[in-house]
Amino acid sequence: MSAALAIDVRGLTKRYGGRAVVNDLALQVATGRICGFLGPNGSGKTTTIRMLCGLLKPDAGEGTCLGLDVLRESRAIKRQSGYMTQKFGWYEDLSIRENLEFVARLFELPGREQLVDEALVRLGLEGRQQQLAGTLSGGWKQRLALAACLLHDPRLLLLDEPTAGVDPKARRDFWDEIQRLAKAGITVLVSTHYMDEAERCDELAYIAYGTLLARGTGTEVVRQAGLPAGATLEQAFVRLIEQAQDNFAPP
Ligand SMILES: Nc1ncnc2c1ncn2[C@@H]1O[C@H](COP(=O)(O)OP(=O)(O)OP(=O)(O)O)[C@@H](O)[C@H]1O
Ligand SMILES: [Mg+2]
Numbered sequence: 001m002s003a004a005l006a007i008d009v010r011g012l013t014k015r016y017g018g019r020a021v022v023n024d025l026a027l028q029v030a031t032g033r034i035c036g037f038l039g040p041n042g043s044g045k046t047t048t049i050r051m052l053c054g055l056l057k058p059d060a061g062e063g064t065c066l067g068l069d070v071l072r073e074s075r076a077i078k079r080q081s082g083y084m085t086q087k088f089g090w091y092e093d094l095s096i097r098e099n100l101e102f103v104a105r106l107f108e109l110p111g112r113e114q115l116v117d118e119a120l121v122r123l124g125l126e127g128r129q130q131q132l133a134g135t136l137s138g139g140w141k142q143r144l145a146l147a148a149c150l151l152h153d154p155r156l157l158l159l160d161e162p163t164a165g166v167d168p169k170a171r172r173d174f175w176d177e178i179q180r181l182a183k184a185g186i187t188v189l190v191s192t193h194y195m196d197e198a199e200r201c202d203e204l205a206y207i208a209y210g211t212l213l214a215r216g217t218g219t220e221v222v223r224q225a226g227l228p229a230g231a232t233l234e235q236a237f238v239r240l241i242e243q244a245q246d247n248f249a250p251p
Contacts, residue, residue, distance in 0.1 A: 006031045006156050006187035007052060009063030009070060014047050014056065014210075022047050023210040025061070029189060029203075031155075034182045036201030037191040040241060044210040045191040046086055049158045052189070053083045066156055079107070081156040082149030086164070086191075088141050092134025096125050096144050099133055100151060107152040115151060123147045123177075139170035146177070157181065159190040163197065175200050195234050204233075206240055209248035213240045 010026040022044040029035045037045050050056035052065055054074025061070075068076045090099045100119055104112040120126040123143045128136070133144055142162060149157065159178075163171045175197065182188055182202075190201070198204055204221050206214040214224040218233055225236035225243075 004030055005064075006033075007035075007063075007065055007189065009052065009061060009065070012048065012051055012061035012063070013059050014044075014051060015059050021210050022051070022058075022207075025207070025210070025212050027205060027212065027215075029187055031187050032182055032185045033202045034178060034188040034190065034200070036198045036204045037189055037207070038193070038198055038204060038237060039191075039207035043207045045207060046160055047210075048207070049083070049160050049189065049191065052077075053081050053158050054078050055083070077156075079152065080154055081158060082152070082154035084145050084149045084157070084159045084162050086160040088133075088145060090133050090141075090144060090148060093132060095130050095132055096120070096136070097129040099144060100147060103148045103151050109152055119147045119151055138165045139167055142166050142170065142174065146174070150181075155186060157186055157188045157190075159188065161191050161193070163192065163194065171197070195232075198233050206237060208241050208244040211244070211248065213244055 005028050007027055007029040012022055012025040013020055014022040025048060039045055047056065051058045052070065054070065054077045063070050065077045066080050070077065094102065097116060097120065100116045101112060104115055109115055120129050123146060125143055125147060128140065133141065136144065146162065163174055178188055178190065192198060199218065203217050205212060206221060214221045216224065219229065221233065222229065222231050222236045225239040227236055227239055
């Protein structure tokens with residue numbers, strides 16, 4: 001398998017009712033990089049992420065995640081990647097510990113008790129392990145969701161707006177953790193609407209109307225938007241969406 005590229009796809013397309021919500025998307029992310037995935041509501045971020053981790057079958061396109069074929073080896077991709085859904089997806093009527101034990105069973109992980117213990121300590125959840133997930137605040141739910149998607153030691157993290165509705169301190173702690181994971185060699189694709197988070201990524205992919213409009217470092221994205229060096233990312237994204245409206249929006 002290719003060690004260099006954790007994500008390497010092209011032509012990815014998904015249609016609903018004849019409308020391409022992701023259209024001919026190509027994306028390459030090198031191992032150990034943090035790629036921010038930005039774009040307006042409904043631009044196709046979640047759909048793309050779900051195609052990458054094998055939960056959604058593309059109508060067209062090809063490529064690999066972790067060197068595994070996205071069309072034919074989705075099961076293996078799922079085993080080696082962690083997907084944090086946009087909406088909290090764990091069991092509200094199970095405790096933190098029970099949720100993590102459930103995930104460990106799902107992945108048939110050996111040494112379950114110890115793994116869960118370690119995950120609880122690592123993410124500062126041990127003091128709350130008996131608390132029902134449904135009673136947790138947004139920041140603690142987010143920590144649980146991150147712990148759950150890290151439990152099977154994935155090499156690729158697909159994080160779909162992981163910090164939406166989370167307070168600034170919890171967001172900063174979360175990003176410190178993401179950067180630690182990337183330093184350890186885990187590749188991260190993370191969607192966000194926050195500019196400060198975009199700044200913390202190694203590189204960015206900007207999507208609108210299902211089409212990838214800009215790709216690269218912050219500096220490169222600013223240049224691709226046609227703005228002078230020194231313009232902010234926010235200005236670049238506004239410019240890109242204005243251009244996209246002219247090109248893609250229905251009349
Ligand atoms: N199962 C589906 N059936 C029909 N349309 C869908 C389905 N899933 C997504 N869509 C449409 O595809 C488009 C892209 O949706 P997607 O959820 O990928 O966007 P997003 O970029 O993640 O948006 P947000 O920032 O709001 O999370 C939207 O117009 C959405 O309504
Ligand atoms: Mg989404």
